[in-house]
Amino acid sequence: MKTIAIQSIKGGTAKTTTSVHLASGILEQEPEARILLIDSDQQSSLRTYFRISTKENSADLSEFLLENRPYQDCVIPVEFGAENKRKKIDVIISNKRIADAEMKLFVLPRREELLRLRFKQQNLAANYDYVIFDCPPTLNLVTYNVLLASDYFIIPCSMDMFSVVGVKSVIENLDAVAQVFDVRPKVLGVLPTIYDGRNNFNKEMLEQIKVVFAHLGVFEPIRIDVKIKRAQIKNMSVFEYDSECNAAKDYGQFAIAVLSALNQDQVQSSKTQAVSSGSFNRAPAEVHSEVRSLRGSL
Numbered sequence: 001m002k003t004i005a006i007q008s009i010k011g012g013t014a015k016t017t018t019s020v021h022l023a024s025g026i027l028e029q030e031p032e033a034r035i036l037l038i039d040s041d042q043q044s045s046l047r048t049y050f051r052i053s054t055k056e057n058s059a060d061l062s063e064f065l066l067e068n069r070p071y072q073d074c075v076i077p078v079e080f081g082a083e084n085k086r087k088k089i090d091v092i093i094s095n096k097r098i099a100d101a102e103m104k105l106f107v108l109p110r111r112e113e114l115l116r117l118r119f120k121q122q123n124l125a126a127n128y129d130y131v132i133f134d135c136p137p138t139l140n141l142v143t144y145n146v147l148l149a150s151d152y153f154i155i156p157c158s159m160d161m162f163s164v165v166g167v168k169s170v171i172e173n174l175d176a177v178a179q180v181f182d183v184r185p186k187v188l189g190v191l192p193t194i195y196d197g198r199n200n201f202n203k204e205m206l207e208q209i210k211v212v213f214a215h216l217g218v219f220e221p222i223r224i225d226v227k228i229k230r231a232q233i234k235n236m237s238v239f240e241y242d243s244e245c246n247a248a249k250d251y252g253q254f255a256i257a258v259l260s261a262l263n264q265d266q267v268q269s270s271k272t273q274a275v276s277s278g279s280f281n282r283a284p285a286e287v288h289s290e291v292r293s294l295r296g297s298l
């Protein structure tokens with residue numbers, strides 16, 4: 001089982017869109033893959049995306065996390081796509097209860113490691129090939145639980161300065177986590193999103209992002225495309241809405257790149273047992289100076 005968190009400390013960078021399209025893009029390549037998509041954001045974006053109507057008694061992430069409710073009680077099976085090619089994913093949603101979970105977590109021992117523990121206790125690895133976390137743009141105890149339950153990180157970055165600083169914050173935070181806990185999170189790369197190639201500022205921004213975050217790896221950008229919004233209204237991904245549109249092509253290539261990076265890492269890990277991208281093991285001051293140089297060059 002591969003656990004991947006889509007994280008950035010900034011709203012509107014396409015975290016939710018990327019989570020959905022990574023899941024859907026993996027299913028384009030591996031139709032039988034068992035995927036669990038977990039929303040850790042109290043805004044319940046995934047619930048809105050798939051128009052999930054929750055029954056009164058259906059459990060969400062906070063119950064799974066705090067009460068160790070069986071994951072089968074918490075997942076909601078979602079199907080979308082053409083009739084002859086239905087895509088199936090399991091979704092665990094969050095809602096306002098996740099904010100209360102924050103308070104309850106505070107007094108618990110190993111409060112940052114509870115989600116990781118639940119994964120083990122309930123042997124999720126036997127039931128899913130991929131777990132993808134859609135993260136909130138905030139750092140709190142629930143986010144730390146997600147960080148510690150994830151092996152891989154993808155950091156979406158839209159074409160603005162705040163978003164770049166958001167990438168930097170994720171890296172600093174992963175550094176801090178790696179120093180305190182016995183984990184080696186791996187950054188698969190920064191994903192430039194909502195990219196408008198006709199806009200000179202976007203072009204300059206992308207070039208700078210490629211330089212500043214070269215050490216993390218930068219995926220090819222996802223172009224701005226209104227079909228993303230149209231697909232969302234129909235509760236599907238762009239692959240089903242219009243497989244020829246720019247966003248479908250870009251997210252398709254992105255999913256292939258992620259799968260290839262995951263496979264490569266698996267091969268390397270089994271050979272060396274000590275693979276770390278090393279990408280975030282850099283002094284925060286070093287990253288600070290790079291962001292300053294980015295400011296200067298724009």
Ligand SMILES: Nc1ncnc2c1ncn2[C@@H]1O[C@H](COP(=O)(O)OP(=O)(O)O)[C@@H](O)[C@H]1O
Binds near residue numbers: 232
């Ligand atoms: N490639 C894209 N082209 C056009 N709009 C996009 C694209 N990616 C995301 N969006 C839009 O940008 C907004 C923010 O995306 P969302 O995934 O909700 O971000 P986040 O989860 O980081 O807050 C949404 O309205 C979404 O439809």
Ligand SMILES: [Mg+2]
Binds near residue numbers: 041134135
């Ligand atoms: Mg979101």
